[in-house]
Amino acid sequence: xxxxxxxxxxxxxxxxxxxxxxxxxxxxxxxxxxxxxxxxxxxxxxxxxxxxxxxxxxxxxxxxxxxxxxxxxxxxxxxxxxxxxxxxxxxxxxxxxxxxxxxxxxxxxxxxxxxxxxxxxxxxxxxxxxxxxxxxxxxxxxxxxxxxxxxxxxxxxxxxxxxxxxxxxxxxxxxxxxxxxxxxxxxxxxxxxxxxxxxxxxxxxxxxxxxxxxxxxxxxxxxxxxxxxxxxxxxxxxxxxxxxxxxxxxxxxxxxxxxxxxxxxxxxxxxxxxxxxxxxxxxxxxxxxxxxxxxxxxxxxxxxxxxxxxxxxxxxxxxxxxxxxxxxxxxxxxxxxxxxxxxxxxxxxxxxxxxxxxxxxxxxxxxxxxxxxxxxxxxxxxxxxxxxxxxxxxxxxxxxxxxxxxxxx
Amino acid sequence: xxxxxxxxxxxxxxxxxxxxxxxxxxxxxxxxxxxxxxxxxxxxxxxxxxxxxxxxxxxxxxxxxxxxxxxxxxxxxxxxxxxxxxxxxxxxxxxxxxxxxxxxxxxxxxxxxxxxxxxxxxxxxxxxxxxxxxxxxxxxxxxxxxxxxxxxxxxxxxxxxxxxxxxxxxxxxxxxxxxxxxxxxxxxxxxxxxxxxxxxxxxxxxxxxxxxxxxxxxxxxxxxxxxxxxxxxxxxxxxxxxxxxxxxxxxxxxxxxxxxxxxxxxxxxxxxxxxxxxxxxxxxxxxxxxxxxxxxxxxxxxxxxxxxxxxxxxxxxxxxxxxxxxxxxxxxxxxxxxxxxxxxxxxxxxxxxxxxxxxxxxxxxxxxxxxxxxxxxxxxxxxxxxxxxxxxxxxxxxxxxxxxxxxxx
Numbered sequence: 161x162x163x164x165x166x167x168x169x170x171x172x173x174x175x176x177x178x179x180x181x182x183x184x185x186x187x188x189x190x191x192x193x194x195x196x197x198x199x200x201x202x203x204x205x206x207x208x209x210x211x212x213x214x215x216x217x218x219x220x221x222x223x224x225x226x227x228x229x230x231x232x233x234x235x236x237x238x239x240x241x242x243x244x245x246x247x248x249x250x251x252x253x254x255x256x257x258x259x260x261x262x263x264x265x266x267x268x269x270x271x272x273x274x275x276x277x278x279x280x281x282x283x284x285x286x287x288x289x290x291x292x293x294x295x296x297x298x299x300x301x302x303x304x305x306x307x308x309x310x311x312x313x314x315x316x317x318x319x320x321x322x323x324x325x326x327x328x329x330x331x332x333x334x335x336x337x338x339x340x341x342x343x344x345x346x347x348x349x350x351x352x353x354x355x356x357x358x359x360x361x362x363x364x365x366x367x368x369x370x371x372x373x374x375x376x377x378x379x380x381x382x383x384x385x386x387x388x389x390x391x392x393x394x395x396x397x398x399x400x401x402x403x404x405x406x407x408x409x410x411x412x413x414x415x416x417x418x419x420x421x422x423x424x425x426x427x428x429x430x431x432x433x434x435x436x437x438x439x440x441x442x443x444x445x446x447x448x449x450x451x452x453x454x455x456x457x458x459x460x461x462x463x464x465x466x467x468x469x470x471x472x473x474x475x476x477x478x479x480x481x482x483x484x485x486x487x488x489x490x491x492x493x494x495x496x497x498x499x500x501x502x503x504x505x506x507x508x509x510x511x512x513x514x515x516x517x518x519x520x521x522x523x524x525x526x527x528x529x530x531x532x533x534x535x536x537x538x539x540x541x542x543x544x545x546x547x548x549x550x551x552x553x554x555x556x557x558x559x560x561x562x563x564x565x566x567x568x569x
Numbered sequence: 570x571x572x573x574x575x576x577x578x579x580x581x582x583x584x585x586x587x588x589x590x591x592x593x594x595x596x597x598x599x600x601x602x603x604x605x606x607x608x609x610x611x612x613x614x615x616x617x618x619x620x621x622x623x624x625x626x627x628x629x630x631x632x633x634x635x636x637x638x639x640x641x642x643x644x645x646x647x648x649x650x651x652x653x654x655x656x657x658x659x660x661x662x663x664x665x666x667x668x669x670x671x672x673x674x675x676x677x678x679x680x681x682x683x684x685x686x687x688x689x690x691x692x693x694x695x696x697x698x699x700x701x702x703x704x705x706x707x708x709x710x711x712x713x714x715x716x717x718x719x720x721x722x723x724x725x726x727x728x729x730x731x732x733x734x735x736x737x738x739x740x741x742x743x744x745x746x747x748x749x750x751x752x753x754x755x756x757x758x759x760x761x762x763x764x765x766x767x768x769x770x771x772x773x774x775x776x777x778x779x780x781x782x783x784x785x786x787x788x789x790x791x792x793x794x795x796x797x798x799x800x801x802x803x804x805x806x807x808x809x810x811x812x813x814x815x816x817x818x819x820x821x822x823x824x825x826x827x828x829x830x831x832x833x834x835x836x837x838x839x840x841x842x843x844x845x846x847x848x849x850x851x852x853x854x855x856x857x858x859x860x861x862x863x864x865x866x867x868x869x870x871x872x873x874x875x876x877x878x879x880x881x882x883x884x885x886x887x888x889x890x891x892x893x894x895x896x897x898x899x900x901x902x903x904x905x906x907x908x909x910x911x912x913x914x915x916x917x918x919x920x921x922x923x924x925x926x927x928x929x930x931x932x933x934x935x936x937x938x939x940x941x942x943x944x945x946x947x948x949x950x951x952x953x954x955x956x957x958x959x960x961x962x963x964x965x966x967x968x969x970x971x972x973x974x975x976x977x978x
Contacts, residue, residue, distance in 0.1 A: 171778060173605045174747065175787055178592050182610070186582050196582045197617060199610035201591070208606060215624055338583065367579075369586060378584055433870075439856025440849035443870040447848025450924055450957055452872070458880060459870030461842075461852040467867040467910065471880070501876065515859055548859055 161194040161330050164220035166212050168227040168237055169309050170203040181226045181307075181314050188318060190380075192326050193334035194222055204228060209240045217244070217302060222330070224322075227309030229292045231271045237306055238277055245297060245304070247279040255284050255293040262291055285321040289313045296325060303329065335389045336382045341400055342414065343407040344374030344561050351375045354403045364392050372550050373416070373557040374409075409564055416560045417445040423567040424455035424505075431563065432501030433459045434472055434493040436484065437511040437527060441556045458501040462493070472496030483522065485510050490528035491537045498532040505566070506532035509559045511542075513551045525551050529559040531566055538562070570603040570739050573629035575621050577636040577646055578718050579612040590635045590716075590723050597727060599789075601735050602743035603631055613637060618649045626653070626711060631739070633731075636718030638701045640680045646715055647686055654706060654713070656688040664693050664702040671700055694730040698722045705734060712738065744798045745791045750809055751823065752816040753783030753970050760784045763812045773801050781959050782825070782966040783818075818973055825969045826854040832976040833864035833914075840972065841867045841910030843881055843902040845893065845919040846936060848872065850965045867910040871902070881905030892931065894919050899937035900946045907941040914975070915941035918968045920951075922960045936964045940971045947971070 165185050171177040179201050186196035197220060202212045209228070216223045228237030242249045256276035263272060278284065278295045285294035285305070290313040296305035305322050307314045343351060348370040352359065355377070359366050364381035377400060381392040401408060410419045424431055433442050433456075443459030446452055460471050465484055468474040474492040482488040490510045498506025511527030518524035525544040530537055540562060544554045574594050580586040588610050595605035606629060611621045618637070625632045637646030651658045664685035672681060687693065687704045694703035694714070699722040705714035714731050716723045752760060757779040761768065764786070768775050773790035786809060790801040810817060819828045833840055842851050842865075852868030855861055869880050874893055877883040883901040891897040899919050907915025920936030927933035934953040939946055949971060953963045 171776060171787070172592075173595050173608070174599055174789060175776060175778060176592070176596060176747075176749065176785075177778060178587065178589060179608075180587060183581075183585070183587050187585060190583055197612065197614075198621065199582070199588075199608075201608035203606065205606075211628065212607065219620065338585075340585065367584060369580060369584060376585075378580070380583060435849075438853075439861070439865075440844075440852025440854075440868050440870065443849025444847070444853045447870070447872065448958065448961070452848070456848075457873050458876040459849050459868070459872075460880075461849065461856070461868030461870070463856065463862050463868075464866050471867060471869070471909070500880070549857065552857070 161222055161334075162220045163189055163194045163196045163222040163224065164198040164200065164216040165196055166209075166216060166223065166225045167199070167201045167309070168204060168209055168225060169201075170205075172201045173203045181309065181311055184311070184315060185224055185226075185318065187338075188323065189222075189326070190336050190338060192323070192331050193336055194326065194330055195336070204234050204236060206236055206240055209237065210244060213240065213244045221301065222303045222326070223305070225304070225306045226314055229275065229294065229306060229308055231275055231292070235274075238279070241297075241304065241306060242279040245279060245299075247281060249277040250280050252276050252278045252282075252284055252293070252295075258286060258293065259291055283325070285317050287313055288316040288320050294321070296322065298329065334382065335384065335386045336380065337389050337393060339379045339393050339397060340412050341377040341379070341397065341404075341408050342374060342410045343377065343404060344409055344416065344557055346375065346404070346407045348375050351377065351404065351407075355400055358396060358399055358403075364396055366396065372546070372553045406565065406568065409561065415445070416557060416564065418449055420560050420563050420567070421446065421449045421452055421455060423564060425451075427567060429504040429567075430455055430457045430501075431505045431507060432457045432497045432503040434497035434506070434508040435459065435461050436463060436468070436493070436509060437513040438509045438552050438556045438559070439463065441552055442507070442509065442559055445556060445560065457503045458497070460497055460500070468493060468496075472500060485512055485522055485526060485528065487528050487530075487539045487541065490530035491532070491539050494530035494532035494537055504533065505563065507559055507563055508532075509555055511551070511555055513548045513555075515548060527551065527555040527558075529555070529562050531562045533566065538566075570631055570743075571629045572598055572603045572605045572631040572633065573607045573609065573625040574605055575618075575625060575632065575634045576608070576610045576718070577613060577618055577634060578610075579614075581610045582612045590718065590720055593720070593724060594633055594635075594727065596747075597732065598631075598735070599745050599747060601732070601740050602745055603735065603739055604745070613643050613645060615645055615649055618646065619653060622649065622653050630710065631712045631735070632714070634713070634715045635723055638684065638703065638715060638717055640684050640701070644683075644701075647688070650706075650713065650715060651688040654688060654708075656690060658686040659689050661685050661687045661691075661693055661702070661704075667695060667702065668700055692734070694726050696722055697725040697729050703730070705731065707738065743791065743793065744795045745789065746798050746802060748788045748802050748806060749821050750786040750788070750806065750813075750817050751783060751819045752786065752813060753818055753825065753966055755784065755813070755816045757784050760786065760813065760816075764809055767805060767808055767812075773805055775805070781955070781962045815974065815977065818970065824854070825966060825973065827858055829969050829972050829976070830855065830858045830861055830864060832973060834860075836976060838913040838976075839864055839866050839910075840914045840916060841865075841869075841906045841912040843869045843871055843906035843915070843917040845871055845877070845902070846922040847918050847961050847965045847968070850961055851916070851918065851968055854965060854969065866912045867906070869906055869909070877902060877905075881909060894921055894931055894935060894937065896937050896939075896948045896950065899939035900941070900948050903939035903941035903946055913942065914972065916968055916972055917941075918964055920960070920964055922957045922964075924957060934960050936960065936967075938964070938968045938971050940975055942975065947975075
């Protein structure tokens with residue numbers, strides 16, 4: 161099945177708003193066996209939406225439109241779809257009841273009722289989160305669905321209403337699954353070299369994506385049966401793991417902070433973090449995971465030298481002799497936060513994030529990471545390229561990876 | 570002028586990669602007087618790219634294609650464009666020299682030369698960052714430009730090569746400028762109510778976008794002269810400011826951490842931050858700004874109660890009597906970090922980010938912020954809706970806003 165996704169909304173063209181809905185949808189359609197061939201973004205202009213729909217009808221079996229189903233004059237998606245499929249708009253009683261129930265007790269504008277007008281023959285998709293209902297039409301070999309533009313509402317409506325409908329209609333014919341292996345601490349060209357043979361194979365389709373935090377390896381398997389898909393993925397994954405081993409930290413959407421958190425939980429160890437150039441980013445990443453209070457004790461953001469000495473007990477002589485950005489200061493920070501917080505592990509980062517502050521000996525991007533444990537302290541030196549944001553992100557990643565490698569050693 | 574942007578790359582359809590290039594380009598085209606009418610995403614499939622180009626030629630004067638100009642077999646954009654405009658691919662000597670100079674001393678693959686093949690009559694766009702050159706064709710009322718898919722390379726090539734060419738060709742006819750006023754601490758419906766009259770006007774075109782961190786007000790003015798554009802923007806901005814006053818914290822892409830940083834710098838004040846539920850996010854936001862070491866002293870991420878007592882001197886009785894999430898604990902944290910770090914201002918946040926940890930009296934989303942100054946301590950209570958990520962982001966925003974409001978008072 162070939163799908164086209166049409167995102168409507170002038171804010172996606174000139175409003176500084178990124179269309180993230182289409183990515184969510186193409187990812188979710190794949191496991192149902194529906195491949196997205198085109199994505200189109202168009203403004204809230206009747207003739208342009210019409211034009212986009214006409215084009216899509218000529219090249220896709222499944223069309224999903226997002227946006228333009230709210231209560232205002234600008235919300236013209238219902239009208240355009242009705243025109244294109246040559247149907248009248250009729251009041252859907254279930255939709256109207258749901259809208260009125262949701263707005264009960266609030267200031268009520270009659271324009272809200274407009275959202276209950278659906279093309280004749282359309283099936284209602286209730287909105288589990290917001291007000292505007294969606295719908296779909298399935299006739300003459302064409303499946304058109306309409307979802308809200310607000311991502312939270314769109315995702316909920318897809319998951320609860322549209323996905324089951326698509327699975328019933330299209331599922332079980334072609335089986336497609338994607339698996340992503342996430343690496344860090346190894347360059348894209350090194351990954352390419354290590355698994356070139358696998359990347360060259362026709363099936364499954366594999367590819368690399370370099371992100372700030374590391375290189376992702378994507379495997380997409382398409383087969384006529386689910387067992388064959390899974391076995392192909394498993395075989396390919398283990399062939400890649402054989403080549404890349406510990407460089408692989410996680411799968412699919414797993415982030416390193418999640419992997420590290422799970423390892424700390426399993427081993428019942430507690431962590432404290434002292435950050436200079438990353439400025440709180442490592443603590444923020446760790447605590448973004450629900451349940452992190454179970455293993456995260458404390459973080460110290462010690463930007464000023466005085467704070468390094470005062471809050472962590474880093475000897476002033478160490479900073480004076482080796483500099484705030486040095487292996488020795490990083491080690492003292494890691495030991496200092498471990499002692500202060502009385503934790504099993506103390507992690508520290510100090511470096512030059514830029515754009516200023518670099519010198520010939522200590523350029524922008526020079527970062528030291530240190531991990532203190534009961535066995536002593538280990539340090540690493542890194543030289544990252546990129547902007548302030550990139551250096552900070554890469555530093556936070558390699559610091560977290562130090563914890564991961566310690567825990568799996 | 571009507572533009573269409575075509576992003577090529579299978580990873581944008583099934584690889585989990587978001588097309589951010591098209592947003593950058595549509596934003597940059599606007600001030601040149603070029604409005605983007607459609608954005609299309611298509612995979613690395615020859616006939617689909619061809620189809621997308623054919624459609625675009627029928628509805629746009631300016632077409633910008635991103636991606637598919639690297640050295641591998643998959644990189645078919647050059648070939649498809651040449652076919653569509655009925656030109657041969659010819660070797661561009663300047664492009665070849667640039668490629669060979671960049672790869673000098675490295676392992677050299679002959680496939681790299683392929684990147685120097687451009688359609689006859691095309692003008693070269695050098696790549697200031699990477700290897701693959703871009704190009705543009707401008708004939709018979711159609712302007713087609715081709716840029717790399719890697720965002721950093723695409724942005725550099727646009728800025729240094731394509732923008733000047735577009736300005737020379739299309740500039741000075743229609744003047745379009747966008748201005749965004751950024752608010753926080755006020756709901757979308759309250760903004761809507763306050764400036765409804767302005768939102769209803771035909772020109773300039775205004776609109777609201779609700780983000781996690783607040784509501785943005787977008788003003789787009791289109792006029793035949795730049796002076797008229799600017800005066801229309803200025804008048805509209807001051808009408809909106811009259812209604813919303815201090816709720817507006819910044820303009821365009823300015824973030825609150827930047828605004829707060831600039832205010833602290835101006836007033837030569839230093840800040841320290843103690844965070845519980847935001848877990849380092851506030852410190853990370855503040856230190857994301859270059860030069861923040863000038864006003865940011867220290868951050869403490871005090872997740873455990875013991876850390877609140879140990880690192881900040883919050884009395885154990887306060888936590889016991891009022892709870893870790895309370896106005897009293899927030900105040901003690903703010904005063905504690907201010908004293909520990911010896912700064913002018915001490916900012917603190919404690920709350921329940923969820924998804925667990927809530928109770929009837931203290932539900933998920935309950936957050937206290939506190940600001941300690943030489944004059945004493947001020948606290949605010951918030952009840953945020955949303956996921957853990959949303960609660961943390963909103964809490965960090967309202968905490969930073971407390972500092973802003975103190976500094977402009």
